[in-house]
Amino acid sequence: MHLDSKIPAGPLADKWNNHKAKLRLVNPANRRKYHIIVVGSGLAGSAAAASFAEMGYEVSCFCYQDSPRRAHSIAAQGGINAAKNYQNDGDSVRRLFQDTIKGGDYRAREANVYRLAQVSTSIIDQCVAQGVPFAREYGGLLANRSFGGAQVSRTFYARGQTGQQLLIGAYSALSRQIGLGTVKMYTRHEMLDLVLVDGKAKGIVTRDLVTGAVESWSSDVVVVCTGGYGNVFYLSTNAQGCNVTATFRAHRRGAGFANPCYTQIHPTCIPVHGEDQSKLTLMSESLRNDGRVWVPKNKADCAKPAAEIPEDARDYFLERKYPSYGNLAPRDIASRAAKEVCDEGRGVGQVVDGKRLGVYLDFSAAIKRLGEAEVRARYGNLFDMYENITGENAYKQPMRIFPAVHYTMGGLWVDYNLQSNIPGLFVGGEANFSDHGANRLGASALMQGLADGYFVLPYTVTDYLAGEKSGSRPSNEAPEFKAVIKDVNDRVAKLLSINGTKSPRYYHKALGKITWEQCGMARDKAGLEGAIRDLQALREDFWKNVKVVGSGDALAPELERAGRVADFLDFGIMMCLDALTREESCGGHFRTEHQDAGEAKRDDAHYAHAAVWQWTGEGQLPARHVEPLVYEETQLSTRSYK
């Protein structure tokens, strides 16, 4: 596998500008002759599709939801980072870059992260002009807050609904183009495969979820912005429909998949309450600004109501272990610390599967200091949400929280231009791997999605198209397209015909149990090897005994889930294999064999690289390749938040 990162030469601060100046252009009159397919309509997809159409390209955009406005970017609560330095607290592009690369535990690509920090300021300009109602100060200028793991206030926010407001901004830009006829929008369409012609990505095959029609679409370039794979764990904060199918199908067609074992576990989620639970709900990390995290010092106190546990019998473990960051320690650190105290038997809340998996997030000190009205003004909607789900009033008793899978840093391998190793296949947003390394800092996912969509892909895709002859794209009647359509139809028919005894959800739950227990916050060799064997057996069972009800010619949610679970099963094996072969602890990925008295021990000498996996065939284990991470201006140090 040829992995050329194409990082431009020159000092870090000049790379993007120098590179942009060299990227080729397409004459405005010729742009309409090129057809761009964008898959996914979240921040990256909507922003890219709208921007391409404004430039004059012919664009088709696909999403599985009933409207592009529903993509899961909408659920991001906390905020978006930008190096505006409006607070005069010493922020700069260089500092945002340094925080992000350190937050990623030095496993991200330096040049990409620097570019991300550079374009962050333009994102805020763009969104404000679109009418995104960011929080304001009384003078009318933009407000900021500090957010998980940062020592400056650089996070812009719109109440607890920042993702929603940014997505509506991108959706409105996209909608304008749909109204003008420059973007053709296909909702309730799921990408089920990628079509290659002469080794280049030239189209996709989709299934119309309403009619069941399987169709092919040809284009000059394919841009995949289909989000992450958190649902491989079954329970996650992702939407129910989030899946790995689009990126995994591209992987099966030859695209390298980088760092699949990098997943982010978010510390502030509502704990699991029972067997029939379908989803974990995130409570914004901003709660940690004023809430204090604790568990009882003594196991015997765990079953008591919080109010009956005296102050001196409480262990504020984040403040104890990480005095300089305290409750604001980065996500991976806070998550692992919570898991540790629960594993010690000091968790709180109800017993599920024989364990109490929860820690308190207590606002009593904040209510005493600020008053209940101020706490309500800051977090009222989150307290309401918590009460609605748990039936408990967090003004009167502490919230209970536990870590949950939230974001996936791994994704399709891309070069500096966000192009995968398949020419003509570009990947944006959470679906690619490049910017967050082994851990993502709060408020940087929205930043990356919009950076890719608005300010990177329009330049780099144009450069690619300048090298493709206009009008040279194949017809979707070409044999390559017909062959892929046949593959997709065969697979759908196979899923419908097995007629076994167990539902797709049964397999999804079984898959999640294995991956969460063996490839979650802490991993070891024996557990991962066992997980790979278990997943292989589960996959075999799936293809013999799954029962998919419904028909192929109408809305068939079970068929949709079955197809996604089938890909997750293959993907889960690759994820565990990636975790097994990364013999170090980095970010939230704790290999128990590699630690310094409980703190993660990185191995820069052997693992300062991205692991890139290549599909080798049905039922085979994928092959591992590496892209060494070259740090030109960054000194690798041990991350310490003590």
Next chain:
Amino acid sequence: MVQDNGKEETLALKLRVWRQRRGQPGAFEEHSLAAVPTSASFLEMMDMLNEQLIKAGKDTFAFDHDCREGICGMCSMTINGMPHGPIPGVTTCQLHMRNFRDGETITVEPWRARAFPVLKDLAVDRSAFDKVIQSGGFITVRTGSAPEANNIPVPKPVADEAMDAAECIGCGACVASCKNGSAMLFVGAKINHLNILPQGQAERDRRTLAMVKTMDEAGFGNCTNYGECQAHCPKSITLDVIAKLNRDYLRARVKEFFSSTGKPSKGGD
């Protein structure tokens, strides 16, 4: 909810659920469902029903849902005659079974509105909402052409009011709850979000006229002040936005009338 004896409280339910194929008439089907934990969400209860149907080899009920945290706007069930069920200010996915009684009969239907045809069972087509937005629910700003963000000060009360309106999740409960099938709350919310911001002034009249026109063409009814939309909106958007939509519409029509020079339009936009 866990009882003192450590066991989770559960419900046995009778469910009347709408079954329909696209383009065909539909009907209710009755099912019994036992051991529903009170801590489950309404959609998790529906998942349990579907798993029970799969075991019996029957087709499941199709329903729309995605984020299951009350923000994407995809879930859309009329529960006991009320869009998103009996609890104010929540979506179907955030409704929990502790709000129902053991032995209760629950009726589950899709959104009922002419502009939202049924696709299957409980899932409807809400693309009419997207068309309204496409006609004018935006501020025109090309990527890269925006001025520095702090060059446009927005007074905090204005930003807060815009945000109140912008919380709309586009679920369509307002339309489903309205006897007239009116989309005025949805359109009013978007108009209020964009028309009061300084950035939205250039296109204010044009936006209002275009969105109202598209709304009418899409088959939504008129507002006659029943107020059901406000009562069922999961984001508690208020009727104020409809009053302000009417004001902006009147303003735009009057300005359009008096600004006409009588010359035919030269286009150019």
